[in-house]
Amino acid sequence: MSWPSLFQIYFYSEWILRFIMLIEVPRYRKPAFATAWLMILMLFPWPGFILYLFIGIQRPPKHRLYQKEKLIQALADLKNNFAGSYMKLQASLDSGKQRSSELVAKSGGMFAMGSNHVEFINESENFILQLITDIDRALHHVHLQFYIFEYDDVGRRVCEAVIRAASRGVECRLLLDAMGSRKFINRKSPGLRKKGIKIVAAYPMISLRHYLGRLDWRTHRKIAVIDGKTAFTGSQNIVDPSYGHNESNLIWRDLVARISGPAVFSLQAVFLSDWYLGTDEALNGADFFPPPDTDGDSPIQVLPSGPVYSPSNYHMVVIDALYHAKKQIIITTPYFIPDDAMLQALESACRRGIDLNLVIPKKSDQFLPGNAARSYYEDIMKWGARIHLYNEGILHAKSISIDEEICFFGSSNFDIRSFTLNFEMDLVFYGQKEVDDIKKQQLAYIDQSEELDPEKWNSRGLLRKTVENLIRLLSPML
Template identity: 35%
Template sequence: MNAETHLGYLLFLFDWLIRLAALAWIPVRCPPAAARSWLLLVGFVPLFGLPLYLLLGHPWLAKQRRQRQALASQLIRDRQANLAMLRWTPTAHGMSADITRLAERLGDFMPVHGNAVELLDDYDRSIAALVSDIDNAREEVHLLYYLMFDDAVGRTIFDALQRASARGVRCRLLLDAVGAKPGLRAFAKPLRDAGVEVHAMLAGGLKWRSLSRMDLRNHRKLALIDRRIGYVGSQNLADAAFVPGYPNRELVARVRGPVVRQIAALFASDWLIETGERLVIGEFPTNAEGSTPAQMLPSGPAYPFENARNLVVALVQRARRRVVLVTPYFVPDDMTLGALRVAALSGVDVQLVLSMSNNQRLTRWAQRSYYDELLKAGVRIALYRPHFLHAKHLSVDDEVALIGSINLDIRSFALNAEAGLVCFDPAVVARLHEVESDYLRDSQQLELHQWRRRPRWHRSVEGMARLADSLM
């Protein structure tokens, strides 16, 4: 037997050892759906699949980051114990009571009354409002964003922070190290020179291995002005057309009242996790600014559960008449998919609003693979035409609204740090219904019989893309 034959046998043996090791190891470390995807990849191409799994297969975080999140959660719960007068309690048992209890157990924050919530549906108006609030700040400005680009919007925010810092306002800026790389490269040094504290979240490059799985991202979009005004939503610090050909449409909630304290605590939590510094959260006004009960729902791999997924599923399951879900990326896990099907089959009007254009090609093909089974169950699917609909929100009956950065995909549920504002106010839900109706006027409703006429090769590509759902 020559050397080449020996080498062939060794490679064959090594190939099967990888497959068997993956079969014993991966199902223990991943949820079943993700394990199937990884086992399929490793089974087909072991020498490529195994290294990729070791890099991206498990959403692990460094022990220090998990400990800091646990400390932040405990501090939030301890501080809330002394603020019982702000707690909102639903008047009757029902959906709101269930959801407030679940959201608090998942994300630490209790429901609070006395908030004012303004929904900003115009991209330029939302940026202008944020800049105006920064220009009127007298004490502190805290910004936490996934994207910041070196473009007109990025430079506008940069200028506003410089002006605020020059007035003696304490400014802090947290940006995702990967998503906001252009903004960090352009603005970090001049902002620091101007007195603004700037930090990158989940640093990439050679640092990632000691911090977390390399593709975990902080996807939150939050702003806090003088402990009086907060922003929560889907909008980044970038021009609407930062992806050529896909101008974004967003939704942002500008809030005042006790829930702003929770935005401050969430920023302080991320600041602690990234820097190790515990920010002193000063006194907040306790007077009512409005009549909306609300609570923040943070989510991310540092929490014990998939907070965003669990809350979305609970909301869909408790809908009695109508649920509208708006998301740019729709690659759900089995639990979310099942909740949508069962709700529609139970007679609930389930309306899914997606964007006809999509800047993620693999995601676009994967999400199309779900349309047939959802349409067959009675879920209505609308494709919004004029822009890239990047807004992320959900409304249930006339009772609950969820607005924030949460996509309805596995990445958002399991890998990204996200933030959502849950509102228990028919007036806010009615305003959200107006926004949803505006989307639907400019959307194409899919019909099952028409959808099934698409080319057969589309179905094959969709199916293959769906197999990669846990890798996206």
Template identity: 30%
Template sequence: MLAAIYIEYIVGTIFILLYTITILGLVLVIITENRNPLKTISWVVVLLLAPGIGLLFYFFFGQDNRKQRIISRRTYKRIMKRPSERVLAQDKCAVPKQFQPLVTLLNNTNQSSLLYGSDIKIYTNGTDKFRDLLEEIEKAQHHIHLQYYIFCDDEIGNQVKNALMAKAKEGVQVRVLYDDVGSWNVKRQFFDEMKESGIEVYSFLRVVFPIFTSKVNYRNHRKIVVIDGKVGFMGGMNIADRYVKGLAWGNWRDLHFKITGKGAQGLQSAFLIDWYVVSKNLITSRDYYPVTPALGDNCIQIATSGPTGQWRTLLQAAIFCIANAKKYIYIQTPYFLPTEGINQALQTAALGGVDVRLMLPKRSDARSANMATHSFIDDMLKAGVKVYLYEPGFLHSKLTVIDDSIACIGSANMDFRSFEHNFEISAFVYDTTFAQKMKKVFQHDIHHCEQVIPSRWLKRSFKQRIPESFMRLFSPLL
């Protein structure tokens, strides 16, 4: 009996010792990876205070893939150079002086070409977006490339699926890419039907438990459609009924764009890079990059960002834009969990006299993220940032417009996840007319917002502040 107890004691001691060494070893690894200090502290706190859950969460969400490459530099450059070929004389368009270094930044970190002469149509609701998307799919003659974070098996999803299947049967090349986690609730049969009709379908970073659990945290959040290399769609809307019908407690306010002309070829390269990653099929034929006439006087750079590779392109670009604003910065985002760089840049701009306005949803679909957001609002208000809370429903729009000179549109939220964990895409549009249009969109939405009054907000009860401040500790992980 005593021997059994003694053996049990020895085994228990060894287990605790090994477990402790594992936790402390992970803490050491996290510290030596030289991550963002806020993120490092968050993981250390989780591992030390809740080692069991923390260890599980680390293997799911914590591993750092910055040094990994999912595509070779050579292959990446082969795909990215295509949009810059067949350059027209008018492609040497003017970029505002204050943002000329941004063009260089995006080119150096992302090989993003400056593309001239696109027509951009703005959508603020899903009804118009999906109507035009289905019309453009019907017109397709050569290929349809479609990529979404979420592709739902609902009314809208089936309309799009049936339209794609019909074109595949006509002989049009159709390729579909969806995120494995974003579309987790969709039964495989939904995508199998597309495959049976001749559509090439792949999931991005498929998660197979328990071997590849770290992939859960690195998701492809991009929304891209390219048709015949001439027309593209991008923005914040996935494929789901809620973008048309809204939610039970309000409308779904979003932004999406149709880009016709040269800018669509920037979207093409982004899609084909992701396609190569999942299919290992390298597509660089000029058939996918047809000659397009100039349809406007704007310049666009299509830039992507993700958890692999050396640079955080979209984070660096956002900080640059904010730091170089002279008159105003208008931002719409559904989640505001800024990195320290973004946080300081916005406060510095506001304190320097720039009119900084931030629009957020009053009610969110993610309660924990919304609570953490509230703690960051304190910092903004104290610096003089004007904060607006959208009331009719959920604001899912991602927009930054600055000085009537540049507008940044795409899939990225103003949070750690978009800037550091997700594969995202944004278009930087250098054009006064387009920037003014996006400014008007923002100003129109202000009429549906409640402006946060600093004297009231900063007097929130201690009981309310405590959970908000606590959730802020985990903002890099949300």
């Protein structure tokens, strides 16, 4: 009796694996996600299975479920401790905006807060200078949470400001994504810790046995809170706007909001709950929530999102707003990978006569997401949408304005990863001044773009179309 060869064993194991995954994969997924994974697994069974173990398992492992309960409890404790002052600062909105605000509150846990002052910063250097200035004025604490923190010229200057603050006795905490900021964490955190600065790596890449869940859960939030009185959030990381690229025109264009007022309470609560999630250190004293400045007139609602929120709350809120649009929608995003529900909402808007404008970089910094995005252009232009290709660098600002009445702004891209996998931070603006300011910036981006011609786009080569459409099949995984 002859034993099977290694090749035969591998061949038979592939078919066994295909059969097992054909049963497993569709059990907990939407059809689009299941189809994408089954395509990979049928073509490349063993490599696909290994990839599936790292980023395909939808059911959170036990320690992730425990973290979810910790996060929910931390937010609840913070709100309960300051319920009196928190409730008094809620914004008063008209009936239409109140409907949206109630949905945001139920899905994200934060109410719309009134009496805020907002300043938008559209230049990277101006943001860094203002952040350093505010850190230099800090008296009690500096809290920074970012996806990417690089020790280039920008990161070095911010670090020096944080070190100066720590030398004055200011409590300094850096909560950085373990993947996006891994170089900084590995090389610089030991020295900074010796200077009294607390640094935590969010969602570290720990052992497969302990994890056995998605390794691509990332904290994509960009938050800075100074003394509980001033906060920054938006799309910009702590990195040079070239992101290390040598091409002179490949500059990331970001937009950041500097906020003072009651909404800082909500941003602080999100940071502190994330800090508790990673450290078990509960920080809920009155020094972290001082009486806010109330001389502004902007109502703002903070909308944290991520895989611990069920259902995908930012996704749900945006879809609801799109269906209620009456005149115009403008979307700026570096990555455009909508799921079926988003596509249906966009198509519905176009067929209702809504003026839909999508502003996206002409040149993408990522091959797969860029080509996946281009595969959608033909469909949405056919519905009547206008696509503007930004050609002054990489447009990294993420915003959605609807009818000059409401705006979404923050760290979320218009893609499946931001909708379902990343921990994101977005703001909902209801005030006319802030909505007008964001729309003014969106129109400036459109002026710096070239509108895509449908006929010219549809005449592109067959090879390009084929590559784009094949990559589109992977959209649920991107």
